[in-house]
Amino acid sequence: MKNKPIYVEIPIKAKVNEVWRMTQTPELHEQWDLRFSSITYLPKKTEDEPQSFLYETKIGFGFTVSGWGRSVGTHNKNDGTKTSSLHFGTEQKISPIKEGKGYWQYIPTENGTTFLTQYDYEMRNGLFWRFIDFFFRPIMGWGTALSFDVLKRWLETGEQPRTQYIRFFSNSFLTFLFFFVWLYHGLIPKIVATHPVELSLLTSITSLDGGFAVNLVKVIGMMEIIFGFVWLIYRRKRYLFALQLIVFPIFMITTILADSSLWLHPFNPITFNLSLWFLSLIGFLLAKDLPTSKNCKRTRKV
DSSP states (O other), rough: OOOOOOOEEEEEEEHHHHHHHHHHHHHHHHOOOTOOOOEOOOOOTTTTTTTEEEEEEETTTEEEEEEEEEEEEEEEOSSEEEEEEEEEEEOOTTEEEEEEEEEEEEEEETTTEEEEEEEEEEOOHHHHHHHHHHHHHHHHHHHHHHHHHHHHHHHOOOOOHHHHHHEEEEHHHHHHHHHHHHHHHIIIIIIIOOOOOHHHHHHHHHOOOOHHHHHHHHHHHHHHHHHHHHHHHHHHHHHHHHHHHHHHHHHHHHHHHHHHGGSSSSOHHHHHHHHHHHHHHHHHHHTOOOOOGGGGBOOOOO
């Protein structure tokens, strides 16, 4: 079964020539496109010769994929639409992609430009690489769409791509951190171990004891686990950060009132909740108007 080509489309409030400049100039292109770490144009023998270039993509852990590309054709329509065709590939065995083709299109609109791309690629031979492509292709589509939104924001608001990516990945890091914090504290000390400190704090606040207190601790643990997963599925992270800015001080004060000796402990509720409060504040400030792949269309109208 042949996979569908990757398609991404986004409206940009900028003229076609400006979008063209930001996407066809290597030192600008490499700043906003998450798929490339560097792009280097090679000298042309004649003006009509296709533009060849070399690219590099850092994939982490010190590994870099290098490849080649050629702008094999550019077409301008009478209505101002521009189309740039591309042929690319790499000989490196570490890359799932062997070779690919696609195009960028710039369509003038009343409010600016509709910028879109469609491309496809050949995977390296073998069942293993077909399995890898099951995960790799959605990641490539997501990376393309996120990059397009970063470009859009750069042109429309002036915010540099580097700043956008710092905010985006910091937000992602904090998302997984809080997912882990809520999951761990709901699962381990409350459900798996039902730690005595958890029970003593609850009984101090509610005057409950016995099996009912144990069950209530487990229920609270389940609620914390659910809230942890909310961090993964709820898109408006800024609301979650705001909620935690209220919740963590309450947790800190309530815990100390329940057992005043806890503030003497290492990694006590004061330092723990205060640290999480400051991380929530940082997340709240960073999460405003983040770039997102969801601002792009991913299927073409027939």
